[in-house]
Amino acid sequence: MARIFSGIQPTGIATLGNYLGALRNWVALQQGDDECVYCLVDLHAITTFQEPAALREQTRQMAALLLACGIDTERSILFHQSAVSAHARLAWIFNCVARMGWLKRMTQFKDKAGKHQEEVSTGLFTYPNLMAADIHAYHATRVPVGDDQLQHIELANDIAEKFNHDFGVAFFPRIEPLVLKESARVMSLRDGTKKMSKSDPSDMSRINMTDTADVIAQKIRKAKTDPEPLPEHVHDLDARPEARNLVGIYAAITGHKVSEVLHRFAGSGFGPFKEALAEALIAHIEPIGNRTREYLKDPTALDRILQEGARKAEAIAEPIVAEAERLVGFLPR
Numbered sequence: 566m567a568r569i570f571s572g573i574q575p576t577g578i579a580t581l582g583n584y585l586g587a588l589r590n591w592v593a594l595q596q597g598d599d600e601c602v603y604c605l606v607d608l609h610a611i612t613t614f615q616e617p618a619a620l621r622e623q624t625r626q627m628a629a630l631l632l633a634c635g636i637d638t639e640r641s642i643l644f645h646q647s648a649v650s651a652h653a654r655l656a657w658i659f660n661c662v663a664r665m666g667w668l669k670r671m672t673q674f675k676d677k678a679g680k681h682q683e684e685v686s687t688g689l690f691t692y693p694n695l696m697a698a699d700i701h702a703y704h705a706t707r708v709p710v711g712d713d714q715l716q717h718i719e720l721a722n723d724i725a726e727k728f729n730h731d732f733g734v735a736f737f738p739r740i741e742p743l744v745l746k747e748s749a750r751v752m753s754l755r756d757g758t759k760k761m762s763k764s765d766p767s768d769m770s771r772i773n774m775t776d777t778a779d780v781i782a783q784k785i786r787k788a789k790t791d792p793e794p795l796p797e798h799v800h801d802l803d804a805r806p807e808a809r810n811l812v813g814i815y816a817a818i819t820g821h822k823v824s825e826v827l828h829r830f831a832g833s834g835f836g837p838f839k840e841a842l843a844e845a846l847i848a849h850i851e852p853i854g855n856r857t858r859e860y861l862k863d864p865t866a867l868d869r870i871l872q873e874g875a876r877k878a879e880a881i882a883e884p885i886v887a888e889a890e891r892l893v894g895f896l897p898r
């Protein structure tokens with residue numbers, strides 16, 4: 566049995582991108598033999614400023630959504646990162662193991678910081694070290710991620726290797742990223758070259774997992790497209806990012822291959838295709854949104870679920886991080 570770790574930032578309402586790139590896989594992975602540890606990474610969330618009351622609200626909202634998607638706390642551990650101090654302690658050690666040059670190469674930092682590299686928080690820069698700590702604190706070896714996170718997994722492996730080398734031990738194992746190819750990356754509905762993000766300022770750029778049927782239909786109707794009809798061949802989508810994105814979403818949500826979707830819609834304009842896409846999305850997402858709203862009616866129960874999860878997470882992470890601290894040379898706590 567291996568251990569799986571994955572996290573999501575409570576920086577807003579989860580999007581269709583989070584769902585197809587990550588959450589859906591989290592639910593499926595519970596059926597296997599591996600132990601699943603799923604974390605609401607609130608320490609990561611504050612690398613960009615979060616209004617405190619909103620952060621509390623968003624963390625509960627994300628917990629409710631994960632439960633609504635099918636995360637089962639009998640099978641998986643679900644908790645919020647700040648409740649288990651082992652994450653921050655190991656992250657500090659990794660801050661001292663990782664090299665500046667490694668972090669400077671991280672494309673997600675460059676994307677997120679953009680032209681403001683001097684003004685963003687240092688936490689945003691060292692974010693990948695905390696992510697490495699999240700995984701290694703559990704000796705997790707399998708990590709389901711969207712393909713945008715692959716570089717961070719490579720970095721987590723580099724950090725583990727350097728730690729093992731520096732301290733002359735084989736303590737942290739290698740991590741294997743799990744990426745589902747067909748649905749790996751969902752792009753913005755307004756710009757097919759930009760990833761769909763829960764913190765994009767434009768709500769029309771994304772499908773939120775709690776959007777109602779009307780809102781989903783409207784967002785798909787207004788999604789950016791081009792004037793050409795849908796093509797016959799998959800490679801004809803290469804230069805058409807918006808069309809490729811919508812066809813990819815339809816394929817992922819219906820469980821078909823992109824080629825099968827094109828076979829059905831080739832030659833048709835976007836009107837009928839968008840109608841079919843909206844219908845498929847609504848059938849899939851609306852029940853999840855309804856269940857999320859049900860869970861949110863009892864915030865105390867949600868807090869309790871997360872706290873119980875945190876105690877289980879701590880029971881695994883504490884001895885591992887205590888051993889890392891001993892290896893580094895710290896006296897016992």
Ligand code: AQP
Pocket residue numbers: 572573574575576577580582583584585586587709710711712713714748749750751752760761762763764765
């Ligand atoms: N558009 C996407 N397509 C596929 N997968 C995605 N993921 C995020 N966006 C897409 C995957 O969702 C998991 C959780 O992501 P996160 O919330 O920890 O951070 P993120 O990748 O930065 O997601 P967002 O939605 O873009 O959040 P903000 O706007 O706060 O930065 C990850 O596995 C990620 O790959």
